[in-house]
Amino acid sequence: MAETQALNDGPGNSEWRSDRKIRRVPGALLREKRNHNEYIPKVVSIGPYHHGNPELSFGESFKSLALEVVALKVEGKQVDTYLKVIKKEITEIRNCYEEGSTDGYDDDELARMMLLDACFIAAHMMAMDSDNDSKRIFDLLLYRHSSLSISIALRDICLVENQIPFWIVELLLSKFYTPENQEKVLNRYLTILLFVKFYSAKRTSPREYGKPLHLLEHLYMALANDIHEPKETRWSHVNCCFSVKERTNVDLESGECCQGISRFTSCLKKLRVLVCKCRLFKKAKGDLKILGHSFRSLTELKAKGIHLKPSRTRSLLDVKFKYNFMYAELQLPTLCTSLDTKTLFLNMMCYELDPETLSSGVVISYINLMKLLIVKPEDVKELREKNILLGFRGSDEEIVKMYQDFDTHEADNPSIYKDVKDRIQAHYNSKTKTWKAELIHTYFRNPWTFITLLVATCLLVLTALQTVYTMKF
Incomplete structure (x- = not known):
């Protein structure tokens, strides 16, 4: 009875009601032939923008299975209850999409579309949970569909145009989890999707803007949101x-x-x-x-005494530059993703270019920074050796091309990495620091060169002492 009452109440949260919308990809981005397919789903449609596309008909079987997985099909009355809750919010749901995009569906059709799509997302979230029931769900998904299809489907649900209001997914999850466990399941799902394994670092959400509207916004905040750490001077x-x-x-x-x-x-x-x-x-x-930044390539920075180190967190904002007497250190977040990296970044950049989003341009600024640092395959090799780039498919040359092909359309938030860039440039311009770095790199890069230098110095000192001794005696 309590569960039915909770369903009848609906989302009951004004945080979901906002003027923000799930936008379509701007025509200027779709006209770029090299990136056109990165915004288009390959297997499954989520939401109304690509619904009914005959090329995505195979994905509808995913949704039918998902309805079975979340145990709704055998409870027809329960399905009707969910549809009733969604229909109560159907005007708000229509307002989440661009004008005219939902006119071809009546309220019943749109509500059922939202329920099936939400079941599909909820089933995949539950499959990544750590309990035995979740393992059974994953085995069932894998039994009915190939791992390739599941992988491409995971790619599709991260596209800008393939989104639904996330409160519908949470409505389904509330049947299986308490609010606290539901938050844990969501965090686990986001971090496994982004970083391959569960990553439990705390992140702050900009609650003054309300809850994230859709799944891509959740993914964006998990990757690019600021992390506030206590600082004591x-x-x-x-x-x-x-x-x-x-x-x-x-x-x-x-x-x-x-x-x-x-x-x-x-x-x-x-x-x-x-x-x-x-x-x-x-x-x-x-x-x-420092009127500009002339440094390029990680290998050149290494020659100037700037070494790489993984950041403590995986937030794209966790980029730091530290300097001590011997050498400088550039800290970059580790990236390890099971998704197509190019597709993920392009859709997040598209999300950032929408003026109504919560973004401050973190991903675009990060891409611009990496385009400065990754110029040749040796730079990628350096990032791999320092465990900063992990799990990326393709050769080092392909990764260089991927970053250099990203078109950020001259958009940037110069305040995000300004301090880091200025510090790098100041170190790069310093002749004293460069000389010191070259000395360390030449003579102290491994124990053998150091021993050779030490032996040569000792021989030189002994030769000088012998000369002085011979002249005196």
Whole structure:
């Protein structure tokens, strides 16, 4: 009874009702012949844009099986209940798509289309869960259809034009999972789809915009959303030590002690302001020198003493540049995807180019950065050796071509990687750092060259000592 009441209530959440839409791919992108097929489904249609395409008729059998998998077909009354809930929101569903794209379907047809498509997505999400029932679902899918068909179908549900409102999928999942477990199933599905294995790092969602409208938006946030990590500077650490009484057992109730600490803290704050001003002045002078970014190719950066390292997280925003006395370090997120990488990135870039999306242009900015860094096959080899590019199909030459063929249409968010690019360029321009890097690369790249240098130095010193000894005696 409670379940039926929950279904009758519908989504019951104004977060799903927004002016954002599931857009079609702009004609300017479809006219690019080399990328045209990356926006078109190959096996299955999701939503109204490609529904009824005779080339996708095989995919309809997927949906019928999915209806069986989520145990709805044997409960006709249950199916009618879901259809009733979806029909209550049919006006909002129509508003999610471009005007005129759903006019060819009456309310019953559109509601049934949404239910079948949602069952298809829900079945694949449940198949990637870790319990025994999920393994049975996966075995059933594999038994009825080949692994190739399933793989292509997974590719299709990540296309811009192949989306449905995600609350319908959640409505189905609510029959099998509590809200907490449903969130875990979703996170598992997204990360396995993107990174091949489960990745449990916490991500922040921009809740002020509401929930993601569709599955591609969920995938986008899992890959490109910002990750907020607690940052503690030296100054905040010093201030904490002297401002929170609970952190120590020292009695600070004495008037003189409190006044002394207050004066000391005030001095620290003034010193901190002065240091910040000096840093800003120094940065402003440096920005005048860096009017553009001339660095190209990871192998050239390596020759300048810049080494690669995988980032701690897999967010595309987790790109950092660090420098110490010996060498510099560029941290890039590891990418390992089971999807067609080109298709995924092109559809995410198409999603970002829509002005109504929640995006700040992370994927486009990341592609522009990688186009700077990946110029020749040696750059790809360097990324592979550092475990930054994993699981990519094709040769190194093909990966270089893939990145160089991405057309970002001059779109970019220069603020995203500006600090990293400026730091790389400053290091790249520094003759002292370059000389130091070349010295380390030449003589300290492996133990044998270091031993050779050490032996040569010892022989030179001994020869000099012998010469001095001979001249004196």
